[in-house]
Amino acid sequence: MIISTWEWIRLLGFLAYFYFTISIIFGLLRKLSFVKSHKNLIYHIHQNAGWLGLITVIAHMLVLLIDHYEPYSIIGILIPFSAKYQSLPSALGTIAFYLFLMVIMTSDLWIRTMNRSLWKKLHFLVLPAWGLSFAHGVLIGTDTENTLIIMFYVVSGGIMMLVLVARTISQFMKRVNISTSHNN
Ligand code: HEM
Numbered sequence: 001m002i003i004s005t006w007e008w009i010r011l012l013g014f015l016a017y018f019y020f021t022i023s024i025i026f027g028l029l030r031k032l033s034f035v036k037s038h039k040n041l042i043y044h045i046h047q048n049a050g051w052l053g054l055i056t057v058i059a060h061m062l063v064l065l066i067d068h069y070e071p072y073s074i075i076g077i078l079i080p081f082s083a084k085y086q087s088l089p090s091a092l093g094t095i096a097f098y099l100f101l102m103v104i105m106t107s108d109l110w111i112r113t114m115n116r117s118l119w120k121k122l123h124f125l126v127l128p129a130w131g132l133s134f135a136h137g138v139l140i141g142t143d144t145e146n147t148l149i150i151m152f153y154v155v156s157g158g159i160m161m162l163v164l165v166a167r168t169i170s171q172f173m174k175r176v177n178i179s180t181s182h183n184n
Contacts, residue, residue: 005067010143012060014152017137019053020100021156024126028167033174047108054104057097089140092132099129130160 003011026046029035035042064072072090076083080091103126106119134157143149 004069005063006069008063009060009067010141012056012063013137013141016053016057016060017133018156019049019056020126020130020133021160023047023049023053024130025159025163027126028163032166032170034170050100050104050107054100057100061097086140089136093136093140096129096132096136099125099132103129127164 023046026042026049030039030042030046061072061077064077065074070085072083072085076085076090077094080094081087083090083094103123106114106122111119134153138144138153141149144153
């Protein structure tokens with residue numbers, strides 16, 4: 001089956017968003033106090049999904065360069081708000097890309113040379129990055145009116161919110177336990 005470059009762009013965009021979502025969800029799950037087993041597997045899914053997200057988003061951007069329907073220039077892709085097509089949603093995608101790129105580079109390549117608390121602060125930039133890529137997909141997408149696609153965004157966004165709430169509660173309980181054990 002031959003599909004057009006525009007369809008490749010959308011497919012690769014969905015894949016990138018999917019992989020980044022999986023990576024963040026598993027990253028958050030790993031530190032939940034009630035997740036006691038399979039920590040290694042969860043870590044590998046977190047790490048590999050992040051890399052797959054980066055590779056597919058780079059492919060998403062490269063196919064935009066060769067598309068004939070709405071061709072992008074390198075500047076339009078790399079400099080936020082310079083794209084002629086859908087300037088704001090395109091800029092959200094570009095900023096999300098830079099944030100994901102920085103998080104992956106600082107995690108897998110530069111972690112040993114970095115201060116741990118700075119690394120942790122930078123790592124949490126995945127959350128605004130995810131929010132920007134969500135907004136980018138919803139605002140720019142030709143498919144956003146398709147029921148299946150709406151379900152995809154609702155389910156992925158819903159699971160992300162649930163895991164974030166679980167992580168916040170788990171961190172809070174950990175702090176309470178530490179302070180009560182210090183007082184005893
Ligand atoms: C982390 C970065 C990015 C993610 C996760 C992402 C994700 C997505 C997703 C999920 C879609 C499908 C939307 C749909 O068809 O309903 C999409 C489409 C698209 N994206 Fe991205 N994207 C990113 C970066 C970018 C960048 C940097 C640009 C260009 C500046 C861009 C331009 C486009 C275009 C033109 C479409 C097609 C819109 C259409 O279907 O009409 N994306 N992207």
